[in-house]
Amino acid sequence: MALTEQHENNANEVSERIYGVCIVDVATSRVILGQFKDDMECSALCCILSEIRPVEIVKPAKLLSAETERVLLNHTRNPLVNELVPNVEFWDAEKTLDQLKRIYRHTDENSREDNELGCLPDILLEMAKTVNDNRSALSALGGALYYLKQALLDEALLRFAHFELLPCSGFCDLAAKPYMVLDAATLENLEIFENSRNGDSSGTLYSQLNHCVTAFGKRLLRAWLARPLCHIESIKERQEAIAGLKVGFLGHPCFF
Numbered sequence: 001m002a003l004t005e006q007h008e009n010n011a012n013e014v015s016e017r018i019y020g021v022c023i024v025d026v027a028t029s030r031v032i033l034g035q036f037k038d039d040m041e042c043s044a045l046c047c048i049l050s051e052i053r054p055v056e057i058v059k060p061a062k063l064l065s066a067e068t069e070r071v072l073l074n075h076t077r078n079p080l081v082n083e084l085v086p087n088v089e090f091w092d093a094e095k096t097l098d099q100l101k102r103i104y105r106h107t108d109e110n111s112r113e114d115n116e117l118g119c120l121p122d123i124l125l126e127m128a129k130t131v132n133d134n135r136s137a138l139s140a141l142g143g144a145l146y147y148l149k150q151a152l153l154d155e156a157l158l159r160f161a162h163f164e165l166l167p168c169s170g171f172c173d174l175a176a177k178p179y180m181v182l183d184a185a186t187l188e189n190l191e192i193f194e195n196s197r198n199g200d201s202s203g204t205l206y207s208q209l210n211h212c213v214t215a216f217g218k219r220l221l222r223a224w225l226a227r228p229l230c231h232i233e234s235i236k237e238r239q240e241a242i243a244g245l246k247v248g249f250l251g252h253p254c255f256f
Contacts, residue, residue, distance in 0.1 A: 001054035002144035003045075003072075004090065005064050006136055017065070019045055020136025021166055022144040023052060028215065029157050031144075033123065034166025035136040042071045046184035048166075049075040051193070051226045056080045058147045060090040075184055077199055084143055091142030093135040097128055099145060103155050123163040137166075167223065178234050179227040192225055
């Protein structure tokens with residue numbers, strides 16, 4: 001997980017914290033990108049860390065605030081921490097886009113010089129078109145790419161990467177979201193993913209419900225538990241889908 005932080009001053013001169021996050025699963029070439037505004041307690045960041053529990057963190061050296069450093073210490077399980085030199089190693093948005101275009105032009109024989117952005121995957125293309133609104137997210141991706149480049153994994157990962165947008169970017173516009181946002185304290189106190197004894201999954205809600213046989217299913221179940229539905233129609237649709245699967249399984253076992 002690569003993390004960067006910026007501060008902007010509002011009209012009332014109150015500093016606003018903006019995080020850029022890039023989460024990479026090298027084994028599956030899954031890359032999750034996003035940026036979000038957070039409150040003074042870093043509630044959204046705490047929530048993401050409690051759900052993801054990254055095993056490695058990449059960050060720009062001496063740029064994160066004291067509050068963010070405290071959150072990284074308190075809401076992770078002793079991850080490997082890598083500090084990169086800002087801009088030189090932990091790239092900004094412009095340098096990240098330059099590197100992305102270079103790599104994708106090299107891997108895409110059909111790309112054309114007069115359409116440099118056309119070689120990018122859809123999510124990166126949309127971010128590139130609105131770069132001013134996605135600077136933190138692109139910078140976080142740049143930090144992750146530089147780190148992967150040292151292990152000669154950057155081009156191989158990008159060639160097969162499946163990009164996703166960060167599904168839960170904060171606590172604003174909750175009424176418009178179809179799911180609840182469980183904060184870090186709730187995830188930990190209810191022992192959704194980790195128990196309070198030794199921090200593993202034994203005895204947790206996730207361990208009781210997890211009968212998934214694929215990594216994709218396990219990740220989807222974690223996402224559902226971290227963001228439970230709160231709209232009645234969506235809940236009914238999911239219940240009906242599960243009921244349909246149960247009927248299909250009983251009536252046609254060979255189908256599964």
